[in-house]
Amino acid sequence: MHAMKPTVLLIDDHSLFRAGLRLMLSDAIAHLDVREAASIDEALGVPRDSPAPCLVLLDIQLPGVNGLDGMTLIHRRWPDCPVIVLSADGASATAHSALARGAARFISKAEPAAAIQAAISAVLRGECDERPAAADPRPHLTPRQCEVLVLICEGLSNKLIARRLNLSENTVRGHVQALLAMLGVVSRAEAAFAARKRGLVG
Structure with a gap:
């Protein structure tokens, strides 16, 4: 074999x-x-x-x-x-x-x-470039991720977020998954709580 x-x-x-x-x-x-x-x-x-x-x-x-x-x-x-x-x-x-x-x-x-x-x-072979030191412990979000996060905090579903931002539901789903991973949480409610606690949303 x-x-x-x-x-x-x-x-x-x-x-x-x-x-x-x-x-x-x-x-x-x-x-x-x-x-x-x-x-x-x-x-x-x-x-x-x-x-x-x-x-x-x-x-x-x-x-x-x-x-x-x-x-x-x-x-x-x-x-x-x-x-x-x-x-x-x-x-x-x-x-x-x-x-x-x-x-x-x-x-x-x-x-x-x-x-x-x-x-x-x-x-x-296991050789990597040196990563720059993080100046800010908060996750670095793109402008689009910030928009999605704000709408998650407002309680909107993926379908409503997609409609509001003129995106496909698949694209919104990908952004939501990325945000949950960056925030180290498993649910939208936890993401909203973590985002407010870290000052990522107003």
Whole structure:
């Protein structure tokens, strides 16, 4: 019986980029099994008993829940799995935000293929970038997460929040799940209580 190959999960909504990166990884690191997803929902939609990935390669600009918000959900599902954020947005503020949220490394898509390959290999060996010290113990929320949190505190359902913010219910559900994970709670009532206690809402 053959040993199961370690799995790398590639989450990016551009199929051409996924195909190119898969080809590069297959050529460079033959023992990897590369699994693809076009969104956070698709990535997390695999059965619970599926093998956990040994590494997640994550784009930021994704349909529905974006990569930075989705990182919380990925870490909750696979707490020991490192995440590399691989983004076309190479701004230092974006890199800082990704590392602060728990990314093992941030790589700009503008980097040469050899540099991307070397960074992925380094993380697979257990090497991570140093994470910036958190200046504020409160969770860092995006403007959209703040809007959703306020409406949760007002007692609105996902359907009503979706209607109010002109979003799909799936997208709202993803934001709610991310907020519960960031606040360390399991219910909307607990989220509202924690948000008010931490001064995240008025």
